[in-house]
């Protein structure tokens with residue numbers, strides 16, 4: 593008699609961030625049948641792409657690159673030039689979630705999510721398909737941010753290079769960036785900063801219309817960040833990268849990233 597029992601696929605999405613990378617390393621030998629994927633929006637930082645390549649070598653297994661059929665500019669036009677925002681996450685839906693759900697198809701899947709034990713309020717993406725079940729090993733095993741950093745450091749992978757100026761992975765123009773991260777983008781990737789600026793639109797009198805940051809156009813955002821940085825430099829001692837990352841949750845500034853999800857930034 594034919595075996596009608598369906599094989600369950602085990603999937604782990606790498607965002608280019610520290611948590612999903614650490615989870616992949618943590619589970620490498622525990623779940624040998626794991627399939628890895630990375631949803632590439634076409635607007636990723638080169639540091640992210642490089643980190644994914646390094647991980648692929650370390651894991652010894654292919655990381656499937658998933659791309660949407662159309663690029664960001666196509667979807668931007670489709671949304672009448674309305675930039676995506678925390679309230680209108682059409683970017684994540686079109687560039688990340690739909691390619692992932694197509695990758696899954698109708699297969700029975702366990703999707704491993706890198707939400708940590710010290711993030712009790714985070715939920716991650718709730719699958720819309722009943723064949724996708726989620727599993728959060730870090731939460732179950734009481735793994736915290738400090739453990740994650742230790743996992744990455746002890747295997748020699750370390751943190752992605754962008755962590756010296758930005759605390760999350762995701763598109764170079766991501767609206768979840770804080771002011772100082774926009775400033776970092778301008779410094780480290782001026783061409784991406786200019787490209788992000790080019791998507792902003794204004795009324796003829798100069799009033800902001802579609803901007804990435806609710807505080808106003810990007811040029812103003814980085815000016816404000818520069819002023820804040822000058823003040824901070826006067827009063828704060830330099831910190832090691834480890835301390836900087838370890839304290840990032842209590843170091844929030846004016847921008848809200850509470851809606852950021854594991855698809856882009858874990």
Ligand code: SF4
Pocket residue numbers: 633676681683684687688761762763765766767768856
């Ligand atoms: S990283 Fe930011 S801009 Fe890119 S898909 Fe995710 S939420 Fe949207």
